[in-house]
Amino acid sequence: MNTSSKKESIIWESIENVSYYLSSGEKKRAVAMFLLLFISSLLDVFGLASLVPVIMAASRPGSIFHNKYSLWLYENLKFSSERNFFVFLVLVLLLFFIVKNLFTTFINYKQEKFTARIALNVIDSQFEKHNRLPFWHFNQFGSAKLIHMTFTVTQSFINGIVRQLFVFFSEAIIVAVIVIGILIYKPALFMILIIVLVPAMLLIYKLLNKRSAHIGNQLNEARPMSYARILDAFTGFIELRLANKQEEFKQKVLKYEKNIQELDAKNFLFTQLPVKVIEVMAVLAVVTIFLYSLFFSNDPGSLVTIIGLFAAAAYRLMPSINRMLNAMVTMRGNRYAFDELIRFRSNLTQILPVQRPLQFNQRIEFNNITFSFPGTTKPMLRNISFEVNKGDKIGLIGSSGSGKTTLMNLLLRFYIEQQGNILVDDQPLTEENLEAWYKLIGYVKQDTFLMEASIQDNITLGDEQVDTERLRYAIEQASLQSFISTLPEGLATTIGERGSRLSGGQRQRIGIARALYKKTQVLVMDEATSALDNKTEREVSEAISGLANTNITMFIIAHRITTLKDCDRIYELRNGELFAEFQYDELISKTEAS
Ligand SMILES: Nc1ncnc2c1ncn2[C@@H]1O[C@H](COP(=O)(O)OP(=O)(O)OP(=O)(O)O)[C@@H](O)[C@H]1O
Structure with a gap:
């Protein structure tokens, strides 16, 4: 040109x-x-x-x-x-x-x-x-x-x-x-x-x-x-x-x-x-x-x-x-x-693929996943396979750089695997069911995205027609109720640029409430507690525990093992490979022994 x-x-x-x-x-x-x-x-x-x-x-x-x-x-x-x-x-x-x-x-x-x-x-x-x-x-x-x-x-x-x-x-x-x-x-x-x-x-x-x-x-x-x-x-x-x-x-x-x-x-x-x-x-x-x-x-x-x-x-x-x-x-x-x-x-001008529905009632299967970052040849993730049933709470551990976030980024379809696939109720995740998948999955990042707006707008992402029943449920499940009740303006309180008027724990819980408001069925929490002090870690752990009895399928990446106490299974990644699988108690005794 x-x-x-x-x-x-x-x-x-x-x-x-x-x-x-x-x-x-x-x-x-x-x-x-x-x-x-x-x-x-x-x-x-x-x-x-x-x-x-x-x-x-x-x-x-x-x-x-x-x-x-x-x-x-x-x-x-x-x-x-x-x-x-x-x-x-x-x-x-x-x-x-x-x-x-x-x-x-x-x-x-x-x-x-x-x-x-x-x-x-x-x-x-x-x-x-x-x-x-x-x-x-x-x-x-x-x-x-x-x-x-x-x-x-x-x-x-x-x-x-x-x-x-x-x-x-x-x-x-x-x-x-x-x-x-x-x-x-x-x-x-x-x-x-x-x-x-x-x-x-x-x-x-x-x-x-x-x-x-x-x-x-x-x-x-x-x-x-x-x-x-x-x-x-x-x-x-x-x-x-x-x-x-x-x-x-x-x-x-x-x-x-x-x-x-x-x-x-x-x-x-x-x-x-x-x-x-x-x-x-x-x-x-x-x-x-x-x-x-x-x-x-x-x-x-x-x-x-x-x-x-x-x-x-x-x-x-x-x-x-x-x-x-x-x-x-x-x-x-x-x-x-x-x-x-x-x-x-x-x-x-790219024609977006016609979207198809996607059901999630049974399981998610990581099927022999291998992935290299664009522009690189060495695979970051290699031959990862495991299955998760609906409602399971899964912990992911591993040293820094072992590939935990990358694996979750594949589940979130931010990156696409070169080999293998991810199956949801036996349907591979593709471009054609992306919209349906995004309706099911929620993501709470370490640095939760927050707008300079009210708490309500941050939870609903600015919904004009707020589902008040759903909002109440989300706030309760994310253990935000007591905090909001102390604010003179309640849900209408603005939280400052990028949540500057909130504590770390409060930010994370707003992220969780947001995912719940969206009727998320699969929730990914990435290093939710690594940057938090003991008090706020307790607050977030409490919010996670609150979700333990729900049917939400959770993937929790955590550096503090105590955050994973409600998990059904914990997978350890090492150098891009699935290295081991633990129960929480096994992991605690292993850590205490070492
Ligand atoms: N866009 C990218 N291009 C190339 N390499 C990348 C890219 N993003 C991440 N990496 C590399 O991939 C590796 C795995 O990163 P990842 O974030 O998945 O690790 P992690 O296990 O989540 O680590 P941490 O616990 O420190 O967050 C790291 O070595 C990182 O440097």
Whole structure:
């Protein structure tokens, strides 16, 4: 895509990319918008052009009677004095400008509404693309990169491409109308304009084009890195303050920001250049014609007239040409957005498999599972086989890195095994029953995901139609009742960013309540107690014990063996293999003996 698109003009490439985000109705609206833009640009030119004859006529009394159009108007509207006629003309002009500006404001309003619509479509599409990434792939991007790809890239696309396209076309229409007017009125002047302005424009574009694109690419790399450091500095606030490292982290952010600010400044400087180069070229042309008329021409008078006309035309054209060039250079600078927008686009067109139901009434079977992480060849898990009956409580132990979380990630389908399969009531877990499986399984991570919202919203994940009976059950089973009853606002209490107003045990129990609210039948708890102190471990263990008598099938990864006291069986993993199976009492006596 890259190599072919580099040959394409940036304008065409931009139109293609914008049209991807438009429905067929929106495409029609876009065409209508350009027609309106055309009318608005014509009115702009006409507005300026109409001022000149009125001012000239006003400065030469009696001249209106020498022009056939003004004379016709004067006579047909039955004016009795030149002064009244001028008052009329000036009022007509005023009215014209009011109407014109109301019309162009209306068009700007429509244009901005349309642009906002495109922005929303792009954010929607970017979001959806990333939502559809396989878990392992999603995990490779940090939050900073994902925020960059969803919002910053969209912003660059909207401000640096879509808005610039509108600017480019409205100015191009103005330039075209003036230039065609000059061609009809004075072909010689037209030739001089083309000879002077076209090479100047090409020169500027060539000069800035690549540089601007290069800066865009550098910014695309630098921004997510800076965000990542900012996120580190803020999320690590406590640890960094205690380690007296806040200044050091600030300096890291500033290092990236220095680069970003310098690149932005360069980009801004580039937008100032075109007008200066064009101005020099225009003056050079004036000087050349002037010198030519002085030394070589037989009719210097007519050349001086041409110089005057040329200067007037160039003076009017320069701002428009400048804005056109700026728009093009800005588009080049934001071209990196196309690559980001195109990336993973196939995710959106992928046809998701038709979903089938899945029942879980009897057992889950890990059937000879072997798994290697994407991009690696050495299997992390090897030939793992065991069966779990519905309602069983299973403990998983093993030293750090032995593969416990990875095995659970396969059960949660975040990763897919290369060999073997996982059977639920004899049905292998596949893409086709993923939705049904996700209705059955819940996951309580060590760092439970918490929103800056009320306890109720955190348990129901923002359900608008809350099943109050289910919520009450979930809170009771997760042993949250006594804690919630101490809060003045009860369930409506907000818990701070990422649960900052909760203890570790309370966070875990909210995670458990969330899984229960969802009517989870299989619950995975990953290292639920490893980071907790004795008191909160007791609280979580209590919540787990509360579930011992339910029919929920549980997989508990724990570092503290006491957390597993309600388990039916405990499996030990070693180096990615299933090493041993224990009962809780066996494990306790083994640990005491060693
Ligand atoms: N995405 C990945 N790519 C490559 N290797 C990985 C990836 N994720 C984890 N690993 C490696 O796989 C091994 C098993 O990790 P896993 O998290 O399953 O261990 P664990 O038994 O749960 O350990 P712990 O008790 O410390 O959490 C580790 O050596 C880890 O470094």
